[in-house]
Amino acid sequence: GAVVSQHPSRVICKSGTSVKIECRSLDFQATTMFWYRQFPKQSLMLMATSNEGSKATYEQGVEKDKFLINHASLTLSTLTVTSAHPEDSSFYICSARMASGGSQETQYFGPGTRLLVL
């Protein structure tokens, strides 16, 4: 149980284009989803917290107009990297927290999306 998927697993795009990454909780409803960015050999950096039906909360230093987050349902959150540039190349990981039951303090992570901007 508590499976989180991400799509795509890997994407290559040209500079200036936008890329959408989906995060889905497959077997539970997620009140909250989190988006992280991870640079090689480094820890996870929280970008934003996404709550179903409301605007995402961004961490300090994260451009909300560049990283658009939508949490339209209790099982789906999307991250859109707008006008991507090479410096946006990274590993993006989402996590989800259960809406009820189970352990609501626990985050379950997706497999990550590798973004390469040329």
Added chain:
Amino acid sequence: AQSVTQPDIHITVSEGASLELRCNYSYGATPYLFWYVQSPGQGLQLLLKYFSGDTLVQGIKGFEAEFKRSQSSFNLRKPSVHWSDAAEYFCAVGATGYKLSFGAGTTVTVRA
């Protein structure tokens, strides 16, 4: 603010030997503590967690961790390491708003 320190950047251990990964946290109240493992190019898998109660927590894959409030530590252990345990290990503490604050991670290499 919450913070996590993993003092060891890289640990190499022989297959079959024991493993201990250190984690120290800073948090004002009773912490929620987690250990996650990440294989190359993958997401994070939850190994175990501590919220309250018994300070020795059992997890998956034969791992256990002990919460020591007096030392602000939550060290991860495994009695006998397998080659498949080679990965990156992250300790995390639960923060306000259900956020997680992660340590820098410890890379574990297993030699034959």
